[in-house]
Amino acid sequence: MPLITYREALNQALAEELERDPNVILMGEEVGQFHGAYKISEGLLDRFGPKRVIDTPISEAGFVGLGVGAAMLGIRPVIELMFWSFYSVAFDQILNNAANLRYMSGGLVNVPIVIRGPANGGTGVGATHSHTPENILASHPGVKVVCPATAYDAKGLLKSAIRDNDPVMFLENTILYNDKGEVPAGDYLVPLGLADVKRAGTDLTIIAHGRAVINSLKAAQFLEAEHDVSVEVVDLRSIRPLDEETILASVRKTNRALLVEENKPFCGVGAQVAYLIQDQAFDHLDAPVKRLSAIDAPAIYSPPLEKEQLPSPQRIVEAVLKML
Numbered sequence: 001m002p003l004i005t006y007r008e009a010l011n012q013a014l015a016e017e018l019e020r021d022p023n024v025i026l027m028g029e030e031v032g033q034f035h036g037a038y039k040i041s042e043g044l045l046d047r048f049g050p051k052r053v054i055d056t057p058i059s060e061a062g063f064v065g066l067g068v069g070a071a072m073l074g075i076r077p078v079i080e081l082m083f084w085s086f087y088s089v090a091f092d093q094i095l096n097n098a099a100n101l102r103y104m105s106g107g108l109v110n111v112p113i114v115i116r117g118p119a120n121g122g123t124g125v126g127a128t129h130s131h132t133p134e135n136i137l138a139s140h141p142g143v144k145v146v147c148p149a150t151a152y153d154a155k156g157l158l159k160s161a162i163r164d165n166d167p168v169m170f171l172e173n174t175i176l177y178n179d180k181g182e183v184p185a186g187d188y189l190v191p192l193g194l195a196d197v198k199r200a201g202t203d204l205t206i207i208a209h210g211r212a213v214i215n216s217l218k219a220a221q222f223l224e225a226e227h228d229v230s231v232e233v234v235d236l237r238s239i240r241p242l243d244e245e246t247i248l249a250s251v252r253k254t255n256r257a258l259l260v261e262e263n264k265p266f267c268g269v270g271a272q273v274a275y276l277i278q279d280q281a282f283d284h285l286d287a288p289v290k291r292l293s294a295i296d297a298p299a300i301y302s303p304p305l306e307k308e309q310l311p312s313p314q315r316i317v318e319a320v321l322k323m324l
Helices: 006-020 044-048 060-072 084-104 134-138 151-163 211-227 244-254 269-280 303-309 313-323
Strands: 003-005 024-028 053-055 076-080 114-118 144-146 168-172 180-182 196-199 204-208 231-235 238-240 257-260 290-292
Touching (some): 006 024, 006 151, 024 060, 060 076, 134 238, 134 269, 151 168, 196 244, 211 231, 244 269, 269 290, 290 313
Parallel strands (some): 204 231
Antiparallel strands (some): 003 180, 144 238
């Protein structure tokens, strides 16, 4: 399979879906003439034209609301946010309107919209540009929440998200954009709501999503080489719907669980997963479920300090060794 970057995988997914379905459009700040703030949409304006790849004013409330209305009428908008931190100014459009319309219409109105963009710290852009709101989004019935960790998953999940009839919140990580991985040429889908065991193991399960998966895999490799510890790494991929069966099967196999996320700890994704494990797999646990998240403070502007704020491979290794 070709080796391409996470960024290229997203670009391929957008191009293929724009080509496949004339109702798919891409909207956002600088997605057209500037090729996207992170060059995800490079070449798409020239290929599909300004009616399909639409530059918007700097007004998330405006263009997200426009996208919700378009989706109600059968268009399938993909909305790019320059940072997911800016979703808060379109909170009403996303989580009060898009999330509830299918339910409140008795299933008569679908809102097939994808909202995507980076949601991560670690890049020194300050507290107002570094949110990881997957836990907030997932707490609202009616939306689906996706956090791919690899180029393969990024392409397959984005294509599935665009074809889905519900609002899908697609959270990326700018630090992963240049990561390379094997990605099949042409059309393939990764189903929403299906986790993936990225590494098999027997001593402990790490459950993670997004960039935390990559750091967990690095930690697992070190633990095996230096401490003869076998760690299984489960990539959630989807936060909602959540693949409970894969999580529980892994914990019942290894009997220990460490939940790793770049989310803040209070009411984070890990809290929900920890509840699931103690409720459904308590008798299989040989140790308490532990969580490792970002340190509970706004994103630190200083690059060295922000690096320590996030769950690094070193912090993951230390947490695993304490549990064992």
